[in-house]
Amino acid sequence: MDNAIKKRWISLYVENQVGVLSKISGLFSGKSYNLDSLTVGTTEDPTVSRMTIATVSDDETFEQIKKQLNRMVEVIKVIDFTDIFVRMKEILYVKVKKCTRDDKAELFQIADTFKARVIDYGKDSLLLEFVQTATKNDAVVKLLKEEFKNIEVVRGGSVGIESISMMER
Amino acid sequence: MRQISGNKLLVKALKEEGVDTLFGYPGACTIDISDELYRQSDIRVILPRHEQALVHEADAYARTTGRTGVCLVTSGPGATNLVTGLATANYDSVPLVCFTGQVARHLIGNDAFQEVDIVGITRSITKYGVTVRNRADLGRIIKEAFYIARTGRPGPVLIDLPKDVMAEMGSADYPKDVNIRGYKPNTNVHIGQLKRAIKMLHKAKRPLFLAGGGVNIAGANEAFTEVVDKTGVPVITTVMGRGAIPTNHPLFVGNLGMHGAYAANMAVSECDLLFSIGTRFNDRITGKLHAFAPHAKIVHIDIDTASISRNISVDVPIVADAKEAVTKMKEYVEACNTKKWQKEIDAWQKEHPLDMRTHAKLGPKDIIDEMNRQFEEAIVVTDVGQHQMFAAQYTEITQKKKMIMSGGLGTMGYGFPGAVGAKLGNPDTPVIAISGDGGMQMNIQEFATAVLEELPVILCVFNNTYLGMVRQWQKLFYGKRYGMTDLRAGALSRRSGGDEKPVYTPDFVKLAESYGAKGIRVTQKEEIEAAFAEAKKNTKVPTLIEFIIDPEEMVYPMIQPGGTLEEMILDC
Numbered sequence: 001m002d003n004a005i006k007k008r009w010i011s012l013y014v015e016n017q018v019g020v021l022s023k024i025s026g027l028f029s030g031k032s033y034n035l036d037s038l039t040v041g042t043t044e045d046p047t048v049s050r051m052t053i054a055t056v057s058d059d060e061t062f063e064q065i066k067k068q069l070n071r072m073v074e075v076i077k078v079i080d081f082t083d084i085f086v087r088m089k090e091i092l093y094v095k096v097k098k099c100t101r102d103d104k105a106e107l108f109q110i111a112d113t114f115k116a117r118v119i120d121y122g123k124d125s126l127l128l129e130f131v132q133t134a135t136k137n138d139a140v141v142k143l144l145k146e147e148f149k150n151i152e153v154v155r156g157g158s159v160g161i162e163s164i165s166m167m168e169r
Numbered sequence: 170m171r172q173i174s175g176n177k178l179l180v181k182a183l184k185e186e187g188v189d190t191l192f193g194y195p196g197a198c199t200i201d202i203s204d205e206l207y208r209q210s211d212i213r214v215i216l217p218r219h220e221q222a223l224v225h226e227a228d229a230y231a232r233t234t235g236r237t238g239v240c241l242v243t244s245g246p247g248a249t250n251l252v253t254g255l256a257t258a259n260y261d262s263v264p265l266v267c268f269t270g271q272v273a274r275h276l277i278g279n280d281a282f283q284e285v286d287i288v289g290i291t292r293s294i295t296k297y298g299v300t301v302r303n304r305a306d307l308g309r310i311i312k313e314a315f316y317i318a319r320t321g322r323p324g325p326v327l328i329d330l331p332k333d334v335m336a337e338m339g340s341a342d343y344p345k346d347v348n349i350r351g352y353k354p355n356t357n358v359h360i361g362q363l364k365r366a367i368k369m370l371h372k373a374k375r376p377l378f379l380a381g382g383g384v385n386i387a388g389a390n391e392a393f394t395e396v397v398d399k400t401g402v403p404v405i406t407t408v409m410g411r412g413a414i415p416t417n418h419p420l421f422v423g424n425l426g427m428h429g430a431y432a433a434n435m436a437v438s439e440c441d442l443l444f445s446i447g448t449r450f451n452d453r454i455t456g457k458l459h460a461f462a463p464h465a466k467i468v469h470i471d472i473d474t475a476s477i478s479r480n481i482s483v484d485v486p487i488v489a490d491a492k493e494a495v496t497k498m499k500e501y502v503e504a505c506n507t508k509k510w511q512k513e514i515d516a517w518q519k520e521h522p523l524d525m526r527t528h529a530k531l532g533p534k535d536i537i538d539e540m541n542r543q544f545e546e547a548i549v550v551t552d553v554g555q556h557q558m559f560a561a562q563y564t565e566i567t568q569k570k571k572m573i574m575s576g577g578l579g580t581m582g583y584g585f586p587g588a589v590g591a592k593l594g595n596p597d598t599p600v601i602a603i604s605g606d607g608g609m610q611m612n613i614q615e616f617a618t619a620v621l622e623e624l625p626v627i628l629c630v631f632n633n634t635y636l637g638m639v640r641q642w643q644k645l646f647y648g649k650r651y652g653m654t655d656l657r658a659g660a661l662s663r664r665s666g667g668d669e670k671p672v673y674t675p676d677f678v679k680l681a682e683s684y685g686a687k688g689i690r691v692t693q694k695e696e697i698e699a700a701f702a703e704a705k706k707n708t709k710v711p712t713l714i715e716f717i718i719d720p721e722e723m724v725y726p727m728i729q730p731g732g733t734l735e736e737m738i739l740d741c
Contacts, residue, residue: 014351015351017299018300018302019288019289019292019298019299019300022289022292023292026292026293027293030293060478060482063478064475064479067474067475068475070474070475071322071473071474071475072351073296073297073317073349073351073352074297074351075351076350076351077351
């Protein structure tokens with residue numbers, strides 16, 4: 001078992017009830033587990049929510065996290081995304097402000113390259129929407145921070161689902 | 170269809186669950202429930218004098234009867250006073266269902282009078298907690314609560330009851346079945362894994378059983394004793410596991426851990442197979458982790474997957490109820506050749522037997538030895554501290570004698586209410602509390618409950634005028650600077666630079682008498698027997714026996730915090 005500290009993913013089916021999110025996040029804070037990102041939304045069954053959780057941990061801690069989640073009454077199912085093929089994307093909005101004409105041209109190029117969309121346009125600002133992996137979003141944020149002084153970033157956290165046939169992450 | 174209020178449904182549900190005793194303290198938000206309980210006689214309602222004592226009483230009632238303890242307290246402070254007791258029960262896997270009052274739904278979130286988010290506050294110290302938001306869900310939630318509390322690894326469940334939900338009319342039906350999709354406790358033992366473990370047991374040269382509290386909770390004691398008899402494998406226990414086999418059994422070595430027996434700690438350190446059942450390898454038993462059982466393969470049977478391979482990495486994990494697993498083991502185990510290994514253990518026993526030097530006319534061991542002699546049947550409930558460790562070391566446990574305590578959380582103030590709860594559940598069994606003078610004062614108000622309920626519990630208070638366990642650490646590791654542990658310290662000692670101290674307060678004997686209980690003070694070894702004999706005669710009231718103990722009494726052996734099991738401090 002390699003015991004490297006790395007990012008790992010869990011998909012969680014939980015009861016769609018008051019307090020469940022707090023219980024899950026409380027487990028991470030109470031037991032000092034890293035919680036890198038957590039997204040939640042209802043599923044096709046309105047009584048069930050599904051979470052995608054990213055945590056940075058070693059193997060032992062990760063095993064504990066899965067066991068601790070499994071023993072919670074409100075948790076219906078824990079799926080470890082570490083070794084299975086999944087589709088996973090994160091939404092990222094970047095608003096770039098105080099743009100010059102050249103800035104805007106560059107932003108359109110960046111959007112084109114990263115398959116992002118320019119979804120809003122102002123006199124001196126642009127709003128870009130990226131839907132890609134969190135890693136790529138990291139790269140985009142880094143790039144835009146370097147290139148532009150005045151940006152505003154909001155990210156959704158990754159959501160993931162098991163692949164049907166594709167092997168791409 | 171007939172409709173009834175939520176309050177009525179709650180009482181109906183309790184009856185259907187077979188609840189015969191409820192521990193309750195009233196308040197504005199639960200007054201309607203008090204009223205419903207007043208109008209029936211199937212459920213006995215006990216009124217403790219503080220909610221913390223209340224939950225400990227329900228806890229001890231549950232531990233000593235095998236039933237689920239039931240608490241009812243009001244909102245706000247009534248609910249928050251449960252917190253320590255919930256954590257205590259959660260740590261020691263005790264089935265409790267606790268009902269808390271809550272303000273009406275339209276007031277929740279308004280900082281209403283006596284409003285707290287008790288489900289939020291207790292989320293990490295309960296097995297499950299929920300606020301009933303719709304009258305229609307009430308029956309199902311109560312049914313689920315009892316099921317969750319007593320199955321799998323047992324634990325406390327909290328149900329928060331908004332006042333208006335309870336007043337609302339609704340179905341009178343109480344469900345018969347439970348189906349919780351996220352909660353399917355597995356008790357069945359994986360036979361393949363078990364056989365693998367048993368094969369290792371048979372092959373081992375120095376096999377050792379380690380029994381934890383799980384063996385006692387599952388009621389696996391008899392089956393386990395049979396397995397031990399058949400295999401001839403020596404047994405060590407955790408403090409909570411003491412009694413897994415009778416303590417006078419020739420193969421019982423002792424407790425391990427911080428205050429474990431020398432031979433038990435040496436046996437762990439030298440064994441080549443540690444076959445453990447129902448323990449979570451708490452830091453108090455392992456000492457320094459990397460040096461724990463360094464030569465051993467480890468088998469671990471536990472009902473809680475999360476307890477396996479958490480602190481200690483395990484070679485053969487088996488998720489199962491201890492009783493199921495041990496009963497299955499009976500079919501497969503054979504006699505192991507442990508003669509040589511037993512001789513090694515015997516040598517350690519002879520080298521440093523579990524014993525203590527007494528520094529005064531009256532030592533802790535004298536008291537416990539006399540208790541062992543005087544009672545053939547008993548439930549011993551301890552508080553937390555030095556006296557608890559003395560009790561854990563020397564109390565004899567047989568099929569007719571058991572011991573309970575707050576092992577995991579180490580809750581001072583558990584002992585006295587624990588004895589009250591145990592006696593309520595076991596009226597025909599002698600119940601003895603062993604407490605220190607510190608812990609005794611943390612729930613001393615329960616004298617009122619015990620006297621009014623006519624409970625002849627025997628309360629042994631080991632009075633050394635100090636918070637002894639902390640003092641022991643200060644003596645050994647803090648240069649005898651007894652900060653905050655002297656129970657006679659105060660203005661006078663401050664004024665006189667520590668030269669003068671007042672007489673000890675309270676006078677426990679007078680205090681007991683003021684409640685209508687009996688009080689006896691014992692200062693000499695020779696008086697112990699008579700004191701117990703006298704206490705036995707009081708069949709309607711509690712008897713407090715105050716034993717005056719020398720503050721210099723220490724619990725040995727002791728592993729230095731963070732030390733290894735082999736480095737024991739034996740005596741100073």
